[in-house]
Amino acid sequence: MRLFFIVGALVSRHLAGASTEITDPEKFVNDVYKQYVAAQQSHKTYQAPEDIYTPRLAALFEKDRRLSKGEVGCIEIDFWVNGQDWKLSKVNVTSQSVSGHADQKIVVAAFDNLRTPMELHFHFVQQKGKWLLDDVDSVKGDKWTLSKLLDCHH
Numbered sequence: 521m522r523l524f525f526i527v528g529a530l531v532s533r534h535l536a537g538a539s540t541e542i543t544d545p546e547k548f549v550n551d552v553y554k555q556y557v558a559a560q561q562s563h564k565t566y567q568a569p570e571d572i573y574t575p576r577l578a579a580l581f582e583k584d585r586r587l588s589k590g591e592v593g594c595i596e597i598d599f600w601v602n603g604q605d606w607k608l609s610k611v612n613v614t615s616q617s618v619s620g621h622a623d624q625k626i627v628v629a630a631f632d633n634l635r636t637p638m639e640l641h642f643h644f645v646q647q648k649g650k651w652l653l654d655d656v657d658s659v660k661g662d663k664w665t666l667s668k669l670l671d672c673h674h
Contacts, residue, residue, distance in 0.1 A: 542652070546627050548627075549613050552600060556568075560607055572652060572653045577666070580671060599656055599658075606633050611631040612631065615627045637660055637661065
């Protein structure tokens with residue numbers, strides 16, 4: 521009986537910490553924005569999954585966390601909404617393949633945040649059969665590339 525309890529606890533801990541599986545990058549990004557909109561309507565906060573990055577991008581986030589020592593790091597915004605606060609409207613998510621690269625996809629999120637038009641390009645790559653986020657470009661409003669923002673400690 522005790523062994524069953526221990527195994528059950530380990531299985532539930534594993535399930536609770538299950539990683540985010542992205543089978544369709546466009547659907548995933550669309551679902552993230554639906555969560556942001558639902559959170560703003562219920563006056564709650566929302567944080568997008570953080571287990572979706574390529575090893576390269578994950579290492580940049582980790583380096584920023586380590587070097588900022590609990591203070592605000594290189595990024596002072598929530599990159600998903602291109603700001604510290606959000607009131608999203610007119611959200612439209614589309615995707616495009618990268619010519620000659622079946623393992624890459626760009627998801628374009630166009631939206632207004634606090635009535636300011638934004639457009640973000642999410643660069644997904646398929647590694648070991650999983651879609652992972654490798655970078656983000658803001659191409660409207662404040663222009664930036666996520667990996668370059670994260671590299672402020674160099």
